Amino acid sequence: MVVFSKILEKEAEGAENFQPISVEKHLELDVDVGNLLAVDNNQFDGKLLKSNKEDYFLKLARDNTQILINHIWSCPIKKIDEVIMAELPPPRIVLPRMKRVPKPRALTKWEKFAKEKGIQKKKKAKLSWDAQLQKWIPMYGFKKVKAEKTKNWVLEVPQNSDPYEDQFKKNTAAKSENVAKNELQRLRNIAKARKIKVPRVGLTNPDVSSAKDLKAAVTVAKASTASLGKFQDKLPKEKDAKGISAITPGASRKRKLPPASGEDEKKEALTIVNDILNKRPKLDIDRVLTQRSQSTSSNQKVKSSEPTNKSKMAKKPKSGKGQKKGGKKSGGRKRR
Structure with missing residues (x-):
C-alpha cells in the first residue's frame, strides 16, 4: 500500500504541471494566424494583479499562447519528411516595413535576349558519348580535360601560322582568354544591376570606350606609380x-556614414512633428533685446558723425578761367 500511495502522489504532482488545453475567456482573442499574432482585449483582474504580479502575467501569457497554438493546429496539416506541419493562411494585418521592399534583379544580356526570342532553358546531360574514344565523357571537370588531352594528342599546324609555334600553348592561352572574357562579362552584369558605369579602368578599347573612360584610365595609370604620379x-x-577618387591610388576619399537605424529615424521624425504641431514660437527674449540695443546705438553713432553746419564744409577750388600755364607771354625779346 505504501508503494501504491507514492505512485499516486507522483502522478498527482505530474498532473499539476500539465494544464488543460481548453482556455475560457470573457472576450475572444483577436487572432491573426498568418502573423502568429494574438491580441487580448480583456481587462486585468485587479486583485490577482496586486497580490502576485509575476504569477498572474505568467499564467495570462500561457493561456493566450495556448489559444494561439489551438488556432494554428486548426489549419490544414501535412507531413513532410516525417515532420508534421501546419499550412498558415495569408496574414490578415499588414505590418509596416522599416526599409523598402528589394527590387527584382536586373536581367543579364543573355536572359533579356532569351526572353525576347522565347528561348527556354533546357537541362543538359552531365555525360556525352565520344565516338572516337568509345566511352562516356563528362561535359565539364578534370575528367573532361584528361579526355581532351588523350583525344587531341597531336594538332595540325595551320598554313599561315609559324611552323615553330606551340599549338598546344596557343590553345591553352585562347581558353584562358575566353574564361577571362566570361568573367569580365559576369562582372559587367553585376555592375549593370547595381547601376555602376563601366568600363572605368582596366580594359580600354578605342572603338568602344569613350574619351571619358580613356581619361580615367590614364589618370589611374599615372597615379599607380611608387610616387603616386x-x-x-x-x-x-x-x-x-x-x-574617380574611389579607384585612384592615394586620392583622398570621404568616408561614407553608416545607414541610420530605425530608432534614429523615428526620433528625427518625432522632433519634426513636434516642431510643426507646437503653436508657440520659440523666442529668445535676451537675444532680441541685445540686437535691438545694438541697432539703436549704431544709429546714434551714424547721426553724430554727420556735420551739423553746412557753412564749415570745404569749398570747391575755383577754375583757371580758361588760361593755360604753358601759354606765350605778352611781349617778347627784342632783336638787335
Whole structure:
C-alpha cells in the first residue's frame, strides 16, 4: 500500500504541471494566424494583479499562447519528411516595413535576349558519348580535360601560322582568354544591376570606350606609380579625370556614414512633428533685446558723425578761367 500511495502522489504532482488545453475567456482573442499574432482585449483582474504580479502575467501569457497554438493546429496539416506541419493562411494585418521592399534583379544580356526570342532553358546531360574514344565523357571537370588531352594528342599546324609555334600553348592561352572574357562579362552584369558605369579602368578599347573612360584610365595609370604620379609629366592642356577618387591610388576619399537605424529615424521624425504641431514660437527674449540695443546705438553713432553746419564744409577750388600755364607771354625779346 505504501508503494501504491507514492505512485499516486507522483502522478498527482505530474498532473499539476500539465494544464488543460481548453482556455475560457470573457472576450475572444483577436487572432491573426498568418502573423502568429494574438491580441487580448480583456481587462486585468485587479486583485490577482496586486497580490502576485509575476504569477498572474505568467499564467495570462500561457493561456493566450495556448489559444494561439489551438488556432494554428486548426489549419490544414501535412507531413513532410516525417515532420508534421501546419499550412498558415495569408496574414490578415499588414505590418509596416522599416526599409523598402528589394527590387527584382536586373536581367543579364543573355536572359533579356532569351526572353525576347522565347528561348527556354533546357537541362543538359552531365555525360556525352565520344565516338572516337568509345566511352562516356563528362561535359565539364578534370575528367573532361584528361579526355581532351588523350583525344587531341597531336594538332595540325595551320598554313599561315609559324611552323615553330606551340599549338598546344596557343590553345591553352585562347581558353584562358575566353574564361577571362566570361568573367569580365559576369562582372559587367553585376555592375549593370547595381547601376555602376563601366568600363572605368582596366580594359580600354578605342572603338568602344569613350574619351571619358580613356581619361580615367590614364589618370589611374599615372597615379599607380611608387610616387603616386608626382613625377609623371603631363601633356599640354591635359586635365585629370573627375569622379574617380574611389579607384585612384592615394586620392583622398570621404568616408561614407553608416545607414541610420530605425530608432534614429523615428526620433528625427518625432522632433519634426513636434516642431510643426507646437503653436508657440520659440523666442529668445535676451537675444532680441541685445540686437535691438545694438541697432539703436549704431544709429546714434551714424547721426553724430554727420556735420551739423553746412557753412564749415570745404569749398570747391575755383577754375583757371580758361588760361593755360604753358601759354606765350605778352611781349617778347627784342632783336638787335
